[in-house]
Amino acid sequence: MALMITDECINCDMCLPECPNEAISEGKKVYEIEPTRCTECVGFYPAPTCIAVCPIHCVKPDPMHMETQTQLLEKFNQLNIVSK
Numbered sequence: 305m306a307l308m309i310t311d312e313c314i315n316c317d318m319c320l321p322e323c324p325n326e327a328i329s330e331g332k333k334v335y336e337i338e339p340t341r342c343t344e345c346v347g348f349y350p351a352p353t354c355i356a357v358c359p360i361h362c363v364k365p366d367p368m369h370m371e372t373q374t375q376l377l378e379k380f381n382q383l384n385i386v387s388k
């Protein structure tokens with residue numbers, strides 16, 4: 305599934321440059337993850353890098369965007385085809 309950033313985010317900017325899919329952006333209030341671009345880092349890393357770098361652990365699974373590993377891999381392939 306895609307991940308989401310909760311309102312506890314302190315806008316520290318640690319996660320944004322680390323996302324390999326450019327799925328993270330500065331939101332109106334806190335940083336946001338674009339679910340159509342988040343593959344949970346599938347295709348790049350063994351685990352979500354935004355979770356690893358967030359100092360306050362405010363990146364969580366997004367229950368509104370449940371996806372299987374296969375679907376995440378398909379999304380990764382689609383994003384790579386589009387960006388080529």
Ligand code: SF4
Nearest residue numbers: 323342344345352354
């Ligand atoms: S899990 Fe990976 S792809 Fe998704 S927002 Fe975090 S860093 Fe980006």
Ligand code: SF4
Nearest residue numbers: 313314316317319358
């Ligand atoms: S690393 Fe965590 S606290 Fe910092 S901007 Fe990203 S989500 Fe917010």
